[in-house]
Amino acid sequence: MRPTVHDIAATAGVSLATVDRVLNGRPGVRQTTVDKVEAAVSLLGYVRDVTAANLARKRVYPLVFIVPGGPNSFLRNLTAEITAAAQRSSIERTVIRIETVPPFDPAALVRVLESIDPQTVSGVGLVATDTDDVTAAVNRLVEQGVPVVTLVSDLPGSQRVHYCGIDNIAAGRTAASLIGRFCTGRPGKVLVVAGSMKLSDHSERASGFAAVLEAEFPELGVIGPVETNDDADTVRQRVGMALETGPEIVAIYNLGAGNRGLIDALAQHGHRNFAVVAHEVTPHSRQALADGVFDAIINQDCGHEVRSAIRVLKARADGLDPLTAQERIRIDVFLRDNLP
Template identity: 45%
Template sequence: MKEEVASAPLTLRDIARQAGVSLATVDRVLHNRPGVRPDTVRRVREAIERNAFQPHVAAAELARGRARRFAFVMPSGPNLFMQQIEAYLGEMSGWLSARRLSVEVIATDVFDPMVLTDCLEQLAGDFDGVAVVALDHPSVRAAINDLVDSGTEIVTLVSDVPSSRRHHYVGIDNIAAGRSAGALVGRLVRARQGKVAIIAGSQGLRDHAERIFGFNQVMASEFAGLDVLPVLEGRDDDARSEELTARLLRDHPDMVGLYNVGAGTPGVAKALIESGRDKQVVFVGHDVTVLTRKLLLQGVMDAAISQNPGHEARAAVRVLLALARGEPILSEQEKIRIDIVMRDNLP
């Protein structure tokens, strides 16, 4: 499934039409020439800001002689965090157009290595750059390397494949995120004994595997009295995550903590609420969405390990553009921070 995010680049004529003025008036405003009424100046500047229009950048891109196309390969299904990234890409349309860029969002099953591999193989020759939420699997790794060999710039997004020849990774330090989750669960449980459950989307996703590794590191070194149960995989599916959580609650009446590594949060929360143990089991998950905000306010969820989806969307596009132009990547600007969000500091 392909969704076109950016269309043809905006021109000065487009700005003039939106502001309801002539092209000459727009030119006077841009060059701070006299003879334009303040209200007209305001309308022109509002149109420029609304579209993130940068005429000098646009002119430079036009001089290069061609537009560039980027693809974002994203998970299919109701993953609210990934939907936020897609929404922010849509909000960048004016910025993209000014640089003669277009972005297509391609939804696929990133949990199935063969499906994801086939998706990546079909992109060869069609795009200047690809950002992919990737499964760390030999077939996926080979598909990424083939795209690199074909001249495509590759950025892994949220979940990395470090053994591939991808050019850059955009995302948080997932081991640190897992360690943060472990510290939160251990401290909030306040019990010396009990069981702690982990539900992941897939341990084949590098971000999930690294979060689990970091979580277990802290559990083993700082909270030896807590018994960490084997990881269960919910594939970021709400119904499956609900079923797994209900089973855990039924089989382990002494369960005191739960770490949800990926999506599937609605299912986990529903099972906790229906069991009546939502205030007894410490629940830590990821990302601030409309749903997790509500769960934090209700006290069902104790904390969310958050990463900024808007920053990730912008960083991935900026990195792909820098790679395509042969320009340096501003590492500090593109670094994605980890935030710990609780009910008392909800943004």
């Protein structure tokens, strides 16, 4: 049987009340007594029964998630996963509030971050735009004792306690490997389409992609990245233009959203056997992969990301270190045949 607080009290030769004071960092215990209790804890290998503790203290974790609005399928899916997590609230003792902000609007993000009350909120998750004002607002929250995690897109210079998302440099490198091999020696250009270089996930993908292409597939050059603000119509126009004016294009890497626009552009153009790699499984991209319009999709499981974010925030709210090694989000590579 695993040891309980009673066992600790007995072996340390102190009362239950003192054990409780030590374990929960309450004042009024001499250092020598603290040491005695901690010795007993490590001797017996005591671990607090978190479920019993939560039961006793009626703990809840009020969390806030900030997600950009707009039609982006991936972000809507992310929001749906947060909502699903909110519905498990009663089981997980979380109280989740979702704040929607206009996309590509750092100022709005900052306003929401500043409206958060450190007294009543025990953790914040956000999809960040990598700008100085957002970084500052995040740092301010963290300094007030509110753990903040970034989702999908990181804020590398900030004090955020964790990033819940894929390694985007590796994702870009993977895309380059795939495109390079799918083209096998055929020289030409790769059109790179991005949403915004202000999003660190996009800029990281672009740099990883360019690095591998240059090093391993010198016969392929890069056109772009073309910025589209993740708008499908813009993607359609820019890709259409590029395909007409650049006959040497043999592959396309869309590292941002707006896959619908890419699919439309390719349909208009009459397929010229491009190698096409895109990001995120959505209804449209899934269909394109099944139809052979896309060759591969690089995906991040946003359900995993949300659940990981919640675990990390809860752990930090309790002053624990989350097992960071177990919270790594994998880069999924989907071909037509392993699409779930």
